[in-house]
Amino acid sequence: MIEFVLDCSVAISWCLVDEDNDSANAVLDIMPNAEAFVPEIWSLEIVNTLLVAERRNRMMVEQTQASINWLQSLLITIFGLPPR
Numbered sequence: 001m002i003e004f005v006l007d008c009s010v011a012i013s014w015c016l017v018d019e020d021n022d023s024a025n026a027v028l029d030i031m032p033n034a035e036a037f038v039p040e041i042w043s044l045e046i047v048n049t050l051l052v053a054e055r056r057n058r059m060m061v062e063q064t065q066a067s068i069n070w071l072q073s074l075l076i077t078i079f080g081l082p083p084r
Helices: 008-015 022-033 042-055 061-073
Strands: 002-005 034-039 076-079
Touching (some): 002 022, 008 042, 008 061, 034 042, 042 061, 042 076
Parallel strands (some): 002 034
16 A cells, blocks of 8 residues: 655645646545545645635535545545654
8 A cells, every 4th residue: 555645735636626737636546545644734724725715716615515525535644743
C-alpha cells in the first residue's frame, strides 16, 4: 500500500470543479490503493475552504456537504504531534 501526506489544496481541487488539475487527479487515482496522512488541522482547513467557496457561490450547500461526506469516506489518517 502506498502511503503519503495529503495536502489540503490537493483534496480541495477534487471538490471544486474549477480547481480541477491533472496532478491532483493522479493522486486521486491512487487513493483506492493508498493511505493518506494529514495533520490535525487538515479537517479545519478543508471545511473552511469549502465554506468560503460556498459563500463565494462557487458551490452550493448540498455540494459542500457531499464533498465533506465523500472526503470522510476516503482512507485518510489524521496524525497529531507527539506530546511534549
